[in-house]
Amino acid sequence: MHGSPHIVSDVMTHTVAAIGSGAAFKEIVRMMHDWKVSALPVLEGEGRVVGVVSEADLLAKEEFRDSDPDRYTQLARLADLAKAGAVTAGELMTSPAVTVRADATLAEAARTMAHARVKRLPVVDELGMLEGVVSRGDLLKVFLRGDDEIAEEVRREVVSYLFPAPASAVRLTVREGVVRLGGHVRDTSLVPVAARLIRAVEGVVDVEFDLTGHPGGSAGTPSGHEENAVPSS
Numbered sequence: 679m680h681g682s683p684h685i686v687s688d689v690m691t692h693t694v695a696a697i698g699s700g701a702a703f704k705e706i707v708r709m710m711h712d713w714k715v716s717a718l719p720v721l722e723g724e725g726r727v728v729g730v731v732s733e734a735d736l737l738a739k740e741e742f743r744d745s746d747p748d749r750y751t752q753l754a755r756l757a758d759l760a761k762a763g764a765v766t767a768g769e770l771m772t773s774p775a776v777t778v779r780a781d782a783t784l785a786e787a788a789r790t791m792a793h794a795r796v797k798r799l800p801v802v803d804e805l806g807m808l809e810g811v812v813s814r815g816d817l818l819k820v821f822l823r824g825d826d827e828i829a830e831e832v833r834r835e836v837v838s839y840l841f842p843a844p845a846s847a848v849r850l851t852v853r854e855g856v857v858r859l860g861g862h863v864r865d866t867s868l869v870p871v872a873a874r875l876i877r878a879v880e881g882v883v884d885v886e887f888d889l890t891g892h893p894g895g896s897a898g899t900p901s902g903h904e905e906n907a908v909p910s911s
Contacts, residue, residue: 683783684880685780685781685782685783685784686778686781686784686812687781687809687810688784689816689820690801690809690811690816691812691816692809693810694800694808694810695709695715695718696718696719696725696808697718697719697720697721698721698722699721699722699728699767700767700768701720701766701767702766703736703765703766706736706767706770707736710733715798716797717730717731717733717796717797717798718730718731718732718767719775719800719808719811720767720768720771720775721808725807726807727777727800727806727807727808728771728773728774729767729768729771729772729775730771730773730775730796731767731772732796735770735771735772736761736770739761739764776794776796776799777799777806778802778812779802779803780801780803780809780810784817784820784880787812791814791817797814798811798813799812799813820880823855823880825854827881828857828879828882829851829852829857832850832852832857832879832882833850835875836879837850837859837872840868840871841863841864841868841872845864846861846863846864848860848861849861855884856882856885857876857879857882858887859887859888860888861890862891863890863891864891865891866889866890866891869887869889873885
């Protein structure tokens with residue numbers, strides 16, 4: 679019933695800066711500066727992603743440039759000290775790279791980013807070959823959808839199925855991504871289902887209800903009660 683969600687290939691950047699594992703430190707810095715990115719995929723062979731070099735990987739060299747760390751620091755920051763002495767992408771990169779497939783949903787990509795605590799993900803095919811990059815900003819593009827477009831999808835994919843006329847008379851409005859349903863419905867027990875489905879519509883910021891049941895309809899809980907409202911995420 680519900681419309682197909684956007685996937686990574688809908689929003690990702692296809693033209694991507696990448697480097698080989700033998701790229702020198704200053705070459706990496708220059709490329710990040712020129713492309714205005716905070717991380718670069720590292721490739722081997724015909725374009726297989728083997729790692730990612732980020733600004734955090736490069737900063738270790740500056741952090742320890744004029745310091746003489748004590749033994750405790752050497753033991754606690756062994757990986758960072760190794761990066762401080764690194765001169766190529768292969769030595770600096772975080773490997774294996776955290777990647778995502780082009781057919782992953784935006785929600786799946788967002789969860790991967792959050793779990794790995796990264797801002798960008800290389801997009802790869804089934805062989806691990808680079809196809810593009812998706813960033814946090816790319817994932818937020820769905821919130822640029824207009825209110826009219828969101829309202830049309832909610833009306834078509836949710837309201838017409840759960841609360842069809844004439845048994846129900848539902849008023850639907852969308853303002854700044856907040857969907858509001860008011861009026862009368864035959865079965866108020868379907869309101870929690872509607873809330874879940876509406877929240878799954880891309881671009882929806884929140885859902886509000888002001889619905890009452892028809893006399894003789896299914897006895898659901900009043901629309902203002904917690905059972906009929908899904909907490910904001």
